[in-house]
Amino acid sequence: MGMKKDKILLFLLLVFLVNACRTVVPRAEVNFINSRDGVIYVRSNGYGTNRFTLQDNAERTAIEILLYRGIPGSQQNLPLVSEEYQAKFRGKPGYIKNLLDAEAKKYRQFITRSEPVTKMKSIRVRGEGFIDGSFKPTKIQEFEIGINLPSLRRDMEANNVIRGFGY
């Protein structure tokens, strides 16, 4: 009986240890919540090492997904930036690079709301910039982000990144 109890406790400890530090591959996770007066509200996961980098990452990710993938369920479920433009300019100097620049943070001009909705959690992450087989501890936190889509669209039209409505 004693042995059986020990085995159960050992098993539970094992389960606890395995789940305490999950290894996740960082991926963009942006989910649509609702929209009001043109503003799109999404839940976005931010990855970082402190509350500032977590928030920046969540906001940048939300904008990036909106630009390159669209947000299913929202009024912009198609990418805001055409595939043609992406093929020509993605990663190159230009409007999008300036918009998403981590230092200039121009994308913040189009963020109307940025509130954490979960607590910070520690995770072990394998991702870009890491040597295969090595892990760097980091944190994850979910944020509710509001994006002013009409304003972003108008700015992109003014900078000839996207065409206005019509011919």
Add this chain to the structure above:
Amino acid sequence: MKLFFNTSLLFSLFGLLLITLPVKGQLPATQSTQIKTVQPKIMVIPFAKEGEDIRTVLESDFNKQIAVAKVKEAFDGRGFTTVDFTTSLKRAVTSGVFTKGKSQTDLQTEIAQMGGADIFVSVNSNVSSCGNANIFRVILEGNDTSTGNSLSNKIGDSPCNATPDLGKLAQKAIEACIEDFLNVMNRKFDDIVQNGVPISINVGLGEGASISDLGHEISQKPISELIEEWFAKNAYKNDYNVAFATDVKMLIDPVKIPLRDQSNQTNYNATKFSREFEKYLQSLGLKTNRVVNRNQVFITIK
């Protein structure tokens, strides 16, 4: 003698200048170096069944008016001006009053009196119950009037709500789908900007035409073949389709033409393109009549 010739030459040159100036010169009042692409005319209308009058449908239901207004507001939000159905109808009726008494029953007059737009956006709405509350459901359909091509289609539902204010529900239903509707339509416009505007060209034989059928040979080739060869050569990016060809009629639908004249980047349209086609038919020794209604062209061989 030398002086006489020099003076004559001078006068001739001056005369030539006077003749050419009014032809090539632009009106000073309209001079501009910018060229603005002509936009399609889009009209938002309520859905009407066969036999129903659109104006009656619109005026009999205030909630439908709200739905139509909300759609027009969304176009305005994108910086695009739509054409109001009721105002266009009044204009058409007014033109009818001014030409009343004059006998104009040919196709051109009928087409002018129809008014209309390049693209119709139809708003079909319905209220259904969900328990003790209501859902306002809309179907938005955007179609090209000349080719019948579908440009965008969306269904939008309001939340299930017990409010007696159906107008509010109508607005919610439109808000649920209109941005996506406009995005899809604009994607189709991207295709038009890159690959050309689809137009249709109907070629037919008029009564008492100089030829018996389109199989009549000129330079050892049937006219129908010559016509197809012309479109193969002149359709933008060689994009054309012969929908059908009979002895007396031929329909090329669609044939793509660019938005801008590729030689000088000025606006290009079905009228200019069909004029070139008409000139080609005339060069074959055929007499023709041409009617253009937006992107539909009717060529009659006389």
